[in-house]
Each structure stands twice: as structure tokens, then as C-alpha cells.
Amino acid sequence: EAGVAQSPRYKIIEKRQSVAFWCNPISGHATLYWYQQILGQGPKLLIQFQNNGVVDDSQLPKDRFSAERLKGVDSTLKIQPAKLEDSAVYLCASSRTSGGIYNEQFFGPGTRLTVL
Amino acid sequence: AQSVTQLDSQVPVFEEAPVELRCNYSSSVSVYLFWYVQYPNQGLQLLLKYLSGSTLVESINGFEAEFNKSQTSFHLRKPSVHISDTAEYFCAVSYTGKLIFGQGTTLQVKP
Structure with a gap:
């Protein structure tokens, strides 16, 4: 069984630029989560999807972060x-x-995102 | 609200020595408890979990953790560590399916 796939593995951008991350979950998994892990801290949940609907996005900074899972399979997280x-x-x-x-x-x- | 505190940010230990990584949690309701391991440049892997039943849970690679409700602790132990156990270890609690992680403990096994 293939695992959860993410791309890219590394990204370096300058502040005020936009970036997008892609995730393909394990086949058949209905629930998808995005976490942010800052150096020296544990992962923090940003958003949780059940199929293509949002279950919890209470900790997502919605002024700059957005996420979608249009067909209930893969997902994109964007920062802009x-x-x-x-x-x-x-x-x-x-x-x-x-x-x-x-x-x-x-x-x-x-x-791993580095913002310069 | 639930929270998790890992009392040590780094734990250096020599190979074949015993180790304990400490974890305390705060919750007003029953929770499920987990330990995850993160090897360099890899995602998190579930090491072991406590859902109910026996308070002592074991992993396939020799780690064990004991749920202590009175002390709200879920410390991770291994009687003899290997170089390959060098990694970041995260304690987590789950309530209604949402995982809340501690800050992590870096286990550094020295030859």
C-alpha cells in the first residue's frame, strides 16, 4: 500500500511570495489533515477534511492560508x-x-518551507 | 482544553543504556494517548498507543509506555537503546479524533 505522498519536499521563497503544497493521501482514506511543524515544536493542526468538506479549520490563518480538496482525494495548501x-x-x-x-x-x- | 508537555527537549544516552522520555498531559476528559517517532527527513510514524485496557503498552521494537491516570503521565521507556533509535519523539493526545502534540524530545544515542 502506497503511503501519503507530498510535493515538493523542499521550497525556498522570499517573503510576500506565494507557494503551494500538494498532498495525495492513501487510497481510500476519507480524512485528510494538514499540519504545520515549526522548528522545535510539535505539529499543529491547520485544517482537517472529511472527503471534500472542511471539518476543522479553526487554527488556519485564513487571511493568508487556503486549502482545498475538490474531488475528495488529493489536496493543495496555499500560502499567499x-x-x-x-x-x-x-x-x-x-x-x-x-x-x-x-x-x-x-x-x-x-x-520544508524556508521563507527568506 | 487538552495539552501535552514533554519535559525534556533533548535526551543524550549511550548505546545499550536504558532511557525514559517523559510526557505529561492535561485534560478534563478521557483521552487517547500516543507516541510518534520522526526519523530525519521523514514523516511521523506511530510508535504505540493507549486507547483502553492494560495501562502498559508495547511497540514491536522494544519501547513501552505506561498510562498513569493519577499522575496524568504517559512516559516512554526502553531498557536498552540502539544507535538506530536516534530520532525525534512526540507524545500526543487525541480527543474526538484531533491530535494535539507535545514539543518533542530528541533522543541522541551515542556509541
């Missing part, structure tokens, strides 16, 4: 415009579903 404090690793994860007792989340390798 980027700030220095957006430098982080952006992790995508997926699970079969959400809620219930527990559904294991499987993580991709992440995209």
Missing part, C-alpha cells in the same frame, strides 16, 4: 503572501475516517 514566520515543515496526514473511537493517522514526509 508568505511571511518569515511561515518557515516550517508542512505535514499531510490521512486516515480512513474521523471521529469514533480512534482512526490512525498516516503521515507523509512533509514539505
Whole structure:
């Protein structure tokens, strides 16, 4: 079974530029998550999708961050415009579903963003 | 609100020595507890989890963690570490499916 795929693996941009990250979850997984992991901190959930609907985006900075999962499969996270404090690793994860007792989340390798 | 505190940011240890990575959580409701491991340039991998039942849980590579409800702790232990255990370890809690992570502990195993 193929894992969660993310691209690009690394991205360097200047502040005020735009950037987009792509994630392809494990086949059949209905739930997709985007996390931000700042150096020295644990991952923080930005947004959670169930199929193509948003379940939780309470910690997404909506003035500059946006995400979509139009067909309920792969997803794109965009930052426009980027700030220095957006430098982080952006992790995508997926699970079969959400809620219930527990559904294991499987993580991709992440995209390391550096904003200069 | 739920929160997780990992008491040590870095833990250096010699190969074949025992190790304990400490994790405390705060929650007013029952939660599920997890340890994830992150090797360099890789994503997070689930190491072990506590959902219910026995308070001592084990992983396939020799790690174990014990859920202590009275002390709100879920410390990770291994009796003898290997060089290959060098990684970042994250403790996490889950309530209604949302994962909340601690700050992480870097385990540095020295030869």
C-alpha cells in the first residue's frame, strides 16, 4: 500500500511570495489533515477534511492560508503572501475516517518551507 | 482544553543504556494517548498507543509506555537503546479524533 505522498519536499521563497503544497493521501482514506511543524515544536493542526468538506479549520490563518480538496482525494495548501514566520515543515496526514473511537493517522514526509 | 508537555527537549544516552522520555498531559476528559517517532527527513510514524485496557503498552521494537491516570503521565521507556533509535519523539493526545502534540524530545544515542 502506497503511503501519503507530498510535493515538493523542499521550497525556498522570499517573503510576500506565494507557494503551494500538494498532498495525495492513501487510497481510500476519507480524512485528510494538514499540519504545520515549526522548528522545535510539535505539529499543529491547520485544517482537517472529511472527503471534500472542511471539518476543522479553526487554527488556519485564513487571511493568508487556503486549502482545498475538490474531488475528495488529493489536496493543495496555499500560502499567499508568505511571511518569515511561515518557515516550517508542512505535514499531510490521512486516515480512513474521523471521529469514533480512534482512526490512525498516516503521515507523509512533509514539505520544508524556508521563507527568506 | 487538552495539552501535552514533554519535559525534556533533548535526551543524550549511550548505546545499550536504558532511557525514559517523559510526557505529561492535561485534560478534563478521557483521552487517547500516543507516541510518534520522526526519523530525519521523514514523516511521523506511530510508535504505540493507549486507547483502553492494560495501562502498559508495547511497540514491536522494544519501547513501552505506561498510562498513569493519577499522575496524568504517559512516559516512554526502553531498557536498552540502539544507535538506530536516534530520532525525534512526540507524545500526543487525541480527543474526538484531533491530535494535539507535545514539543518533542530528541533522543541522541551515542556509541
